[in-house]
Amino acid sequence: xxxxxxxxxxxxxxxxxxxxxxxxxxxxxxxxxxxxxxxxxxxxxxxxxxxxxxxxxxxxxxxxxxxxxxxxxxxxxxxxxxxxxxxxxxxxxxxxxxxxxxxxxxxxxxxxxxxxxxxxxxxxxxxxxxxxxxxxxxxxxxxxxxxxxxxxxxxxxxxxxxxxxxxxxxxxxxxxxxxxxxxxxxxxxxxxxxxxxxxxxxxxxxxxxxxxxxxxxxxxxxxxxxxxxxxxxxxxxxxxxxxxxxxxxxxxxxxxxxxxxxxxxxxxxxxxxxxxxxxxxxxxxxxxxxxxxxxxxxxxxxxxxxxxxxxxxxxxxxxxxxxxxxxxxxxxxxxxxxxxxxxxxxxxxxxxxxxxxxxxxxxxxxxxxxxxxxxxxxx
Amino acid sequence: xxxxxxxxxxxxxxxxxxxxxxxxxxxxxxxxxxxxxxxxxxxxxxxxxxxxxxxxxxxxxxxxxxxxxxxxxxxxxxxxxxxxxxxxxxxxxxxxxxxxxxxxxxxxxxxxxxxxxxxxxxxxxxxxxxxxxxxxxxxxxxxxxxxxxxxxxxxxxxxxxxxxxxxxxxxxxxxxxxxxxxxxxxxxxxxxxxxxxxxxxxxxxxxxxxxxxxxxxxxxxxxxxxxxxxxxxxxxxxxxxxxxxxxxxxxxxxxxxxxxxxxxxxxxxxxxxxxxxxxxxxxxxxxxxxxxxxxxxxxxxxxxxxxxxxxxxxxxxxxxxxxxxxxxxxxxxxxxxxxxxxxxxxxxxxxxxxxxxxxxxxxxxxxxxxxxxxxxxxx
Numbered sequence: 001x002x003x004x005x006x007x008x009x010x011x012x013x014x015x016x017x018x019x020x021x022x023x024x025x026x027x028x029x030x031x032x033x034x035x036x037x038x039x040x041x042x043x044x045x046x047x048x049x050x051x052x053x054x055x056x057x058x059x060x061x062x063x064x065x066x067x068x069x070x071x072x073x074x075x076x077x078x079x080x081x082x083x084x085x086x087x088x089x090x091x092x093x094x095x096x097x098x099x100x101x102x103x104x105x106x107x108x109x110x111x112x113x114x115x116x117x118x119x120x121x122x123x124x125x126x127x128x129x130x131x132x133x134x135x136x137x138x139x140x141x142x143x144x145x146x147x148x149x150x151x152x153x154x155x156x157x158x159x160x161x162x163x164x165x166x167x168x169x170x171x172x173x174x175x176x177x178x179x180x181x182x183x184x185x186x187x188x189x190x191x192x193x194x195x196x197x198x199x200x201x202x203x204x205x206x207x208x209x210x211x212x213x214x215x216x217x218x219x220x221x222x223x224x225x226x227x228x229x230x231x232x233x234x235x236x237x238x239x240x241x242x243x244x245x246x247x248x249x250x251x252x253x254x255x256x257x258x259x260x261x262x263x264x265x266x267x268x269x270x271x272x273x274x275x276x277x278x279x280x281x282x283x284x285x286x287x288x289x290x291x292x293x294x295x296x297x298x299x300x301x302x303x304x305x306x307x308x309x310x311x312x313x314x315x316x317x318x319x320x321x322x323x324x325x326x327x328x329x330x331x332x333x334x335x336x337x338x339x340x341x342x343x344x345x346x347x348x349x350x351x352x353x354x355x356x357x358x359x360x361x362x363x364x365x366x367x368x369x370x371x372x373x374x375x376x377x378x379x
Numbered sequence: 380x381x382x383x384x385x386x387x388x389x390x391x392x393x394x395x396x397x398x399x400x401x402x403x404x405x406x407x408x409x410x411x412x413x414x415x416x417x418x419x420x421x422x423x424x425x426x427x428x429x430x431x432x433x434x435x436x437x438x439x440x441x442x443x444x445x446x447x448x449x450x451x452x453x454x455x456x457x458x459x460x461x462x463x464x465x466x467x468x469x470x471x472x473x474x475x476x477x478x479x480x481x482x483x484x485x486x487x488x489x490x491x492x493x494x495x496x497x498x499x500x501x502x503x504x505x506x507x508x509x510x511x512x513x514x515x516x517x518x519x520x521x522x523x524x525x526x527x528x529x530x531x532x533x534x535x536x537x538x539x540x541x542x543x544x545x546x547x548x549x550x551x552x553x554x555x556x557x558x559x560x561x562x563x564x565x566x567x568x569x570x571x572x573x574x575x576x577x578x579x580x581x582x583x584x585x586x587x588x589x590x591x592x593x594x595x596x597x598x599x600x601x602x603x604x605x606x607x608x609x610x611x612x613x614x615x616x617x618x619x620x621x622x623x624x625x626x627x628x629x630x631x632x633x634x635x636x637x638x639x640x641x642x643x644x645x646x647x648x649x650x651x652x653x654x655x656x657x658x659x660x661x662x663x664x665x666x667x668x669x670x671x672x673x674x675x676x677x678x679x680x681x682x683x684x685x686x687x688x689x690x691x692x693x694x695x696x697x698x699x700x701x702x703x704x705x706x707x708x709x710x711x712x713x714x715x716x717x718x719x720x721x722x723x724x725x726x727x728x729x730x731x732x733x734x735x736x737x738x739x740x741x742x743x744x745x746x747x748x749x750x751x752x753x754x755x756x757x758x
Binding site: 025052084198199200215224 | 419581606607
């Protein structure tokens with residue numbers, strides 16, 4: 001990711017007065033801290049918590065993941081699952097499959113996926129006719145809109161799909177679609193995580209590669225870090241036994257839907273010129289201004305006004321395309337900060353426009369997508 | 380690593396009758412389970428345990444690592460340290476620095492380091508005149524001998540060194556040398572871990588890159604998995620506060636020294652034809668037979684006789700070089716199994732020699748080192 005953005009976010013994090021609308025963090029109050037604290041000592045006493053384990057992960061965790069996927073309509077066994085350090089590592093393990101090739105990722109997508117593709121020497125294109133696709137089913141990042149369902153048939157006809165289902169269980173309507181891999185298990189790499197639902201600090205995600213590619217993916221996992229944290233795997237196993245995961249998800253959906261509405265309405269009031277798609281789930285809104293312009297300057301203006309956001313260019317494979325845009329997350333800030341956050345965003349937009357920097361960076365058009373290497377990122 | 384070896388080890392693990400001399404695992408009874416269980420609930424309640432953190436890791440953990448390194452004579456701050464998922468991830472983050480180039484790793488080394496180099500497209504050579512070197516100071520894997528001290532000056536004159544100090548605190552004499560990076564911080568990538576001392580299941584290691592390369596290494600960390608497990612980092616922070624780490628190390632050194640002596644003496648008695656260097660630390664012995672031969676068949680013979688070992692070829696960058704050899708670990712099997720383990724090794728060697736497979740695989744000589752891609756591995 002753009003290191004200038006990282007630096008600005010780091011400086012903002014050190015201040016106490018910035019309303020945090022950047023970063024894609026889950027709500028603190030939805031993380032099951034008490035339940036985890038109640039079961040964690042037992043997990044720590046398990047012989048497998050501190051010793052080496054197999055690279056594919058603990059069977060009890062793989063079995064839980066497979067069961068959840070089967071409940072959603074995918075034919076999958078524990079043996080098909082590789083437990084990873086979050087969805088990010090699953091992407092990093094899938095990406096080398098396409099090394100020296102190209103993948104389509106839409107016009108705006110999860111920034112750290114772009115990093116993972118760049119690290120594996122995979123060019124990211126905006127060409128929807130590509131043979132490989134990276135998609136975020138159910139509720140996309142950054143827009144919260146389901147961009148997969150309308151093109152499902154075309155997607156399933158392509159040679160390779162990496163389906164990052166990080167947000168799929170957080171559709172506000174609770175209509176969780178079957179895993180995309182259920183329909184084409186020989187071509188879809190299924191990626192999942194508990195980061196958005198139970199806690200990113202656990203660093204537990206998973207990869208279900210096409211069966212014929214599992215051995216290669218597992219070898220990459222072993223070369224990357226030998227295995228996923230044993231303590232964390234056993235903590236998760238006991239946690240999901242102790243809580244009602246579906247009730248936890250239902251609570252999260254209600255909370256995030258309320259916050260989404262609150263931020264969306266506040267932005268409609270304070271910054272009516274923004275074009276914002278209504279989200280169907282997820283953590284964030286994608287806001288397009290009517291202008292071109294320097295999105296980094298927009299982030300600077302936002303921070304000067306006491307609010308953070310993620311500038312649009314970090315989401316775009318072609319960083320020069322489209323109108324100036326930004327992502328704001330409703331997931332992490334306190335609900336009663338969202339209206340003030342929107343007010344500050346509006347003030348920052350006005351200052352950015354007044355400064356002339358809304359058109360300061362001339363934008364290329366019609367050129368080839370730019371797919372330069374990227375560094376640290378946001379979720 | 381050779382998938383045939385992985386498959387044989389997996390099958391052996393499912394049996395209950397194999398004395399485990401393979402794998403590089405720490406002794407169960409030396410892992411601080413009770414201490415961890417006593418502090419872990421508090422760690423789980425820390426807000427940083429479940430939420431996202433920065434890619435470099437938690438400051439409290441980086442500060443502890445830096446302090447331990449300063450006590451060993453290295454000028455290093457918390458800000459120089461990147462917390463990784465074990466030493467393996469530190470190697471995987473350092474390796475791309477040499478992509479499309481070559482690194483010398485000695486005649487036999489840690490197999491998963493070879494995997495990490497292969498994954499990053501780094502050729503591994505046995506040529507000691509190479510400009511880049513991978514070394515394991517203090518007590519090498521697999522031999523337990525310090526191979527660094529005798530060539531320290533030459534090493535420090537080379538362009539790039541990756542110093543994997545996984546076993547450095549487990550020298551039996553307790554003489555822990557200064558980190559190699561202390562003498563050439565602009566060229567040495569320091570790698571460390573708690574896997575051999577406090578527990579591999581925590582997946583906590585670290586990388587201290589040369590300062591000018593830190594940003595690039597951190598970008599790779601972010602692309603790999605965003606950050607190291609927060610729960611595990613906070614568990615480690617509280618654990619090292621609760622225990623006396625130096626006393627823990629002293630106990631481990633005594634235990635492993637006793638076990639090393641026990642296995643070495645038993646092998647001298649039961650298999651006197653083996654050439655075994657006396658280890659100065661670490662977890663294992665490197666045993667050379669007088670023959671060439673099929674080391675995989677030797678592993679099969681060992682498993683048939685109820686004992687496991689790691690065949691020599693997985694340690695060798697040039698898998699075709701040298702006499703048939705194998706590694707045996709004294710670290711994990713119960714001490715009172717070591718004599719019986721040595722007896723079974725001797726019986727397996729006799730059967731292997733009688734079968735003629737000690738010379739079944741003709742060995743190339745004088746050819747270029749073979750640095751083929753490898754898959755899962757042993758520690």
